[in-house]
Amino acid sequence: MQRQPLVIANWKMNGSRQLTSQLAQALRADTGLLNDVTVVVCPPAVLLPAWQQEVFYDDVHLGAQDTNENSAGAHTGEHSLPLVSEAGAEYVLVGHSERRQAYGDSDQRVQAKVDSILAFAGQKLKVVLCVGEQEHERDSGDTVKVIERQLATALANVSAGQLAHVVVAYEPVWAIGTGKTASPEQAQDVHAFIRNWLQQQYDAAAETVPLLYGGSVKADNAPALFAESDIDGGLIGGASLEPEAFLAICRAAQARRS
């Protein structure tokens, strides 16, 4: 099955209004690219309104880096689904390793967030579920066990019908921001495992789920990663802050269509 390539920029706690204009202009200058590749930008939440002004043609899609599982209330510093949705987000990252490791996002909390996003306003938001093993878990041969646990918990309440609103991003923790990319073969092995696991749980619905690779993706390694059969695109951190590099990565994803 041909899935539309998908590339997501995760700016993390970086970026500015100026970079918003620069990246939006660079992306919009290549209209063919945006027809072939779904491009999503997840800036810090305070920059979503600036991005909303830049993408009035809906050619670039917006996402939030995280949300709280509650719809409102006394949660100082947090952002709710109604707030990020009103600010233009169509996608929400959930379970990024930086949230899991530094901000208390356990498997159970990730599950609660997934459930709240899919229940929100008639399923208008898409979940980008991040999974990945730490270096010591890979070294001890536990990669698949960790990924399976993360998938099984996060998707425990997700039906086959809801799967159309789910993207899975495989991000080996040891490859994030380190310059140590998984080899295309290592990444493809885990993506194939994820695809098979989804097929066992959801049958044919699993075929529609985009599987992204994240972890030190750059312009030079993207073509080989995106040439793998189960790597439908990428979740890009550092390189998404450099318009030329990010465009080159998007073009590497576009090549999947030829």
Ligand SMILES: O=C[C@H](O)COP(=O)(O)O
């Ligand atoms: O969300 C993005 C990932 O954490 C990858 O970050 P990176 O491209 O800087 O390694």
